[in-house]
Amino acid sequence: MAGVLDSVNQRTQLVGKNRLELLTFRLNGPQIYGINVFKVREILQTPKLTEIPESHPVIRGTAYIRGRTIPVIDLALAMGSSVPTDIEGSFIVISEYNMTVQGFLVRAVERIINMNWEDILPPPSGLGNRHYLTSITRFENRLIEILDVEKILSEVAPRNDDVSEEIVTKVKDQRPEHFRVLIVDDSSVARKQIKRAVEAVGAETVLLNDGAEAYRHLLELNEQGINVAEHYYVLISDVEMPEMDGYTLTAKIRSNSDLKDLYVMLHTSLSGVFNQSMVDKVGADDFLAKFQPDVLAERVLFHKR
Incomplete structure (x- = not known):
C-alpha cells in the first residue's frame, strides 16, 4: 500500500500525450474500477468518521484531514448497492472534482496502471442511462470500469448549474x-x-x-x-x-x-x-x-x- 500512496503523490502532476494513469480499486465485489490519478490527492486508511444528521444516505460521514472537514461518499452505495462498505479495513480516496474536495470510500485499493487513451473505450451502448461509467478498458485480461464521478456527485450533491x-x-x-x-x-x-x-x-x-x-x-x-x-x-x-x-x-x-x-x-x-x-x-x-x-x-x- 505504501508504494501506491507514494506513486499517487509523485504522479498527480503528470500530463502525458494521450496517456493517463488509473488508480484502480474494488468496492464490495470482484469488479475493478478506476479513476484518473490526476484527480487523486491522496489515499488513506479510513479514519473515524463523524456522522452528518439528515445527510444524503450515501454520505457515510465526514473526516477531518489536514486541517479541513471532508465529506466521505460510499461509492458502492452511490452506484446503487444495497450493502454499505465495511469501514473496518477500508480506504478513502481523497479527490478533487469541479473545485470541490471529497473522499470516496472504497473496499480495497489495487494499483496504478499506465494506459494509452486509445485503449480506453466508451461503455457499451446497451447499458442505458442508469450506469455510472464514462469508459471501460482491459488490463491483464481484466475489465476495468472507469467511473463517471461527475454524474455521481451531481446525484449526491446537486448544484445549481444554471446561468444567472x-x-x-x-x-x-x-x-x-x-x-x-x-x-x-x-x-x-x-x-x-x-x-x-x-x-x-x-x-x-x-x-x-x-x-x-x-x-x-x-x-x-x-x-x-x-x-x-x-x-x-x-x-x-x-x-x-x-x-x-x-x-x-x-x-x-x-x-x-x-x-x-x-x-x-x-x-x-x-x-x-x-x-x-x-x-x-x-x-x-x-x-x-x-x-x-x-x-x-x-x-x-x-x-x-
Missing part, C-alpha cells in the same frame, strides 16, 4: 451572428451542463462524446468545404476522454492548416492539479475549471480570437 439571470440579461443583445458551439465531453452530465450554460446566452450547440469523434467531425466538415473556424464560434473540450484526450485533440487541430484557426477552450474538472504549461504547449486558447456556469457563458461569448 443577471448574466443572461447582461449579454442579451451581444451574441454574435453565427454563435454555434461544439461541446466535447465523455460525461453525459457535463455535456448537459455545458449545453445548458451556453444555450442560456443564445448559442446553438453540437454535442460529441470524445476527442476522436470530434476530430473526425471537423475533418468531415473541412472535406465539405466548410471553414470550421467560421462554422464554430468556439470548441469546448474536456481533457480526459476515451480514445483521444483534449490535449491531443487540440494539438491535432493546431497542426492541421485547415483547422488551426478554430478557437479551443479546454474545460476540465482537473482544477487542483492543472498544468498551465501543457495548455500552452498544445496551443489551447483558453482554460476553465469546471463548473462555473456564469464564467463559462461569459468567456465563451466574449472570447478574444
